[in-house]
Amino acid sequence: MSQILDSYRGLQLGNRWDRAPKWFRTVALLLVVAFAFYLPFLNILPFAYIRTDLNPTGSDWASVLFLIVVYMIAAVGLNVVIGFAGLLDLGYVGFYALGAYSVALFGSPSSPVVQALQSRFDLSEEWAVPFVMCIPIAIAMSLTAGVILGAPTLRLRGDYLAIVTLGFGEIIRITARNLDNVTGGAAGITQVPVPPGPEIDGRSFFNTIDAERWYWLALVILILIVWLASRLEHSRVGRAWLAIREDEDAAAVMGVAGFKFKLWAFAIGASVGGLAGLLFGSKQQYVEPNAFMLNLSFLFVAMVVIGGSGNIVGVLVGAFLLTYLPERFRELQEWRPFAFGLALVLVMVLRPQGLVPSRRRAAEIEDRRHEAEEAAADA
Amino acid sequence: MPEHEIVGAEELKDTSDHDKIAIETSGAVGEVLLEVDHVTLRFGGVVALNDVNFDIRRGEILGLIGPNGAGKTTCFNAMTGVYTPTEGTIRFKDQEIAGTKPHRINHLGIARTFQNIRLFPEMSALENVMVGCDARHKTSVLGVLFRAYRVRPSEGELPKSGIRRSFAKVFGISRHTLEERAGRRRSMELLRFVGIADRAHEVARNLPYGYQRRLEIARALATEPELICLDEPAAGFNPAEKEDLMGLIRRIRDLGHTVLVIEHDMKLVLGVTDRIVVLEFGQKIAEGTPEEVARNPKVIAAYLGEPDDAA
Amino acid sequence: MDFDALINGLDRHTLDGITRGSIYALVALGYTMVYGVMKLINFAHSEVFMVGTWTVLGTYTVLGATAGMGVGMVIAATLLALLAAMLASAGTALAVERIAYRPLRKKGAPPLIFLITGIGCSLVLVETFGQVLRAFFGPPFGRVTVNIPSVIETKVVFTIPGIDLPVTNTRLLIIIGAIVMMIALDTFVNKSRLGRGVRAVAQDPDTASLMGVNQERVIMLVFVLGGAMAGVAALLFTIQYDITKFDIGFIIGIKAFTAAVLGGIGNLRGALVGGLLLGVVEVYASQIWDSSWTDVTAFIVLVLVLMFRPTGLLGESLGKARA
Ligand SMILES: Nc1ncnc2c1ncn2[C@@H]1O[C@H](COP(=O)(O)OP(=O)(O)OP(=O)(O)O)[C@@H](O)[C@H]1O
């Protein structure tokens, strides 16, 4: 196993990429994006076997692609929190759920909230907040939750933060389950709205059958989010986060407002999580509390750390593997959590920096290993 | 990405243009800049500072000396917001700063280096300094994300090539981009100023010890402090390096900074400072010009048997 | 909100809360000791407890123990189950340390990674009982709640005069058992030579290793001790609730962790105070509101404590404890 990892390291893909001329990188990137858009129709023989629907027990390929991209969005958002700012958030599913529930609560004509609004303002029974308006609501809700949760807890030690956020994720789910007259309780909410679009073949543009359209929509959003996240990474904000991670006290003395930047990381992560949840809820057209179990939080965290926390490419790889593999091997569904746990332990023990690490993270860990070895030698 | 820009030969010239990194000061030379007013600081039973009292005047180089454990570093920590004094106050430009958050104090205009070097080890030297520059930058997180704050660029700031140039002419350039460029330029300038520009793109942890010490100074200068506090900047230096450092400290003052320096090497302290404050067991035992302090019997007694680090 | 339900049965609910709290306190010890020495939240500790409950079930099954046996048999079966649970839990804790934490310590991985491998171990253990063992052996393993024979027949042993509160033998056993174990552990850590090593490492690992304390041994010791205490908790839990389930650890673990933080993490006596307090608060809350909110109570208590008194009620002090 470790030999495989070593030979892979020998390829030095990251360095080669950086040394490649700019035109090459642009063209390569465009090709990758084009291929990503083409994926739902993948029929090139050597690639086609990765399609989940060609598998006897497999599921709808375009829907799987959509889920992968939604989880990628969530993972890129969580990477801002974990990878950039170095904060462990174990309650990310809470924000994801808030996003999904926002669009359901305000956009679905059958949600108790909308019904209350209807009767309060004498609106028709079909009335609901339009989908486009639900987007800012969802982002605002998850962002507010992020700030409310972050403000008192970000001053705590990192591992305390992990537990408090974990609690937050559970509180959101339990609240959604228990508040029947607001969230529809365990039954959930149906008729969640979909994005507007021209009608084709008598069906609305975004429907339950043509999943590839959902996938393309999500892909566009993912590209946008990745672009914004890398803007952050290569700016004063990214430097501030890195400085905080490396030496918070020294950073403060150099004028870095640690708490402010951490809170921003938390808020940004929360709103991206909300956005991912919104996409998910809208495609399902149905939300219910059980879709937001704690394990999903662990899955998100695992995508980030297994992929390579701090490195957007790594995180995308992690999200892809952890969403795609379980879908590809659906016949082993019952074994999924076990395999997931095992993978977490194995990958982290053998390769704490993740599969596709950020060079800095790898260096940090390498450094500490030397320190640990020296300390052990001294003792 | 931008890290991989190759430094041009011109950038490597070790003569810096002082005008580019000199700071603007807001008061007259000689007026009181910082006032340590009857400060006491206790750690449980340990009294690290006991009713300490002194001023720093604008434009001077003040030495803070004393035997090991005298409370010098603790004094820095109190001035930069790392610790809050148990009693007494500290005023900077007539503003109370004891108990203020460290990053706020930095924004007010105090920067420091650390006795036990505390760089950001995985960042390049240049990035370390850029973190310091960021302290003066105004772009917010949203500004970085959406770049909506546009500035009309001057001719020199316009890109050379066609489309980008027209774009910048019509839509301006985002403040973030300009600040990033300015920060990069200024950081490079500062690295040259302290004499380590040749290894600007190396990660801090791989730099030689002497470079790390200088990098700390450059990083502190980048925050454009009116007062810069150096905690044993010459520790571990050989005599030639110490000589260099004395020059550097004087040049820092010439840029408009006021300098407070902790140092054990008497020769260096006596050679470079305008005034000296002496601490022993947390108490101030003397204050005055280098000549006065060197003659002071209390100081001589305090340093008796105290081996000179220069040896 | 329903305060009447609470007021009417205040004495009963308090006793109920203390019973629960005793179990939380015992599990909390594991979190507290590991945290004190390694500054690490051992995420898999909840599963150490879970393994203990299954071991109790296994022991009873092997012995053929059921309800309504003779007194001698009951005592023998219970003691054997206790021993087995302590061994199994301690062994699990040690295995987690070996597999998930030690290699990372050697590599100097950042604290975050320890939490992740802890979560991984936790999942593996949960799924071992929920899936792996079921695949090989079938029931009782699997994702359903399993009954454990109530070997000890519940009887009212006495009634507290004045308030007329009947106290059953099982409750008495749990409360006394928990307190005895806590005292034993506290004495061990404070009086024995090994215990001094634990405190020394908790206080200052570097100095301790200079003084010749073997840090690796101390770490193993706290995992074993914490595991054994979780084993005791597992037995007491099964006596009171007669069930187990593959994922029973999670919620108890969270509560025990809350208890540890509430009392002051790293502080053994804090674990007791925090556990009892949390147990009582939780039972009261479930009376005032609806029991579907019970699990939220612990989280809310946790957030409040961390916001207003992050060092806990008694302060954090495995090392500082009268050192
Ligand atoms: N965080 C702390 N907690 C407890 N005591 C401290 C702390 N920081 C400093 N001290 C104590 O305060 C006293 C002064 O320490 P300080 O570091 O200021 O001395 P110094 O003059 O900088 O010495 P040196 O020349 O060795 O750097 C010492 O006795 C030290 O042990």
Ligand SMILES: [Mg+2]
């Ligand atoms: Mg010092």
